[in-house]
Amino acid sequence: MTNSELPGWLIPPPEGFYAEDLDHLPDLPPHTELIDGSLVLASPQKDFHTLMLYLLENGLRRAVPADLRVRREMSVILGPRQRPEPDVIVFHARALRGPDATAYQAEDLVLAVEVVAPESEERDRKRKPLLYAEAGIPHFWLVESSEGRAAVNVYELDPTTHSYVLSGSQQGRVRLTVPFDIDIDLTEIDRL
The missing domain is CATH 3.90.1570.10 (tt1808, chain A)
Structure with a gap:
């Protein structure tokens, strides 16, 4: 996978993400959370x-x-x-x-x-x-x-x-x- 194929949200902006960004980031995995401006991706659950x-x-x-x-x-x-x-x-x-x-x-x-x-x-x-x-x-x-x-x-x-x-x-x-x-x-x- 080349850098151009990576989703844009993989590299956060310098100031981090904001709450409203979660509604607009394309192809964001389900159950992604925002903690302290950083995206937290969910793992499979037990x-x-x-x-x-x-x-x-x-x-x-x-x-x-x-x-x-x-x-x-x-x-x-x-x-x-x-x-x-x-x-x-x-x-x-x-x-x-x-x-x-x-x-x-x-x-x-x-x-x-x-x-x-x-x-x-x-x-x-x-x-x-x-x-x-x-x-x-x-x-x-x-x-x-x-x-x-x-x-x-x-x-x-x-x-x-x-x-x-x-x-x-x-x-x-x-x-x-x-x-x-x-x-x-x-x-x-x-x-x-």
């Missing part, structure tokens, strides 16, 4: 990751009140050079932008969920939670796998420090009353 996304998406969809919606793998604009793609989001229905929407705004979100994957472990555990908290997303879940079992670490935003505080870890079953009543049986993953 079965645990895919099954957990399905389980959480369906469980949250059953639980959300009428004024909220759930989306899977939809990007969120956190700032001019930040457009990550949380694994699952819960957002206000008033923010619906129609079938051609490619992203939601941080202020639309109630919850962002990341399922830790080996290739994105550092971003999922450290960088993304920091970005979500700075953007004011009130709730964050970090889902970890230990020997094929899920642990959902539940965080709430501390408005004073603009950082997340661990409010608990759920294993086997997610039972919460905030941000709304939630009851998800994590052991269902064994039947999927």
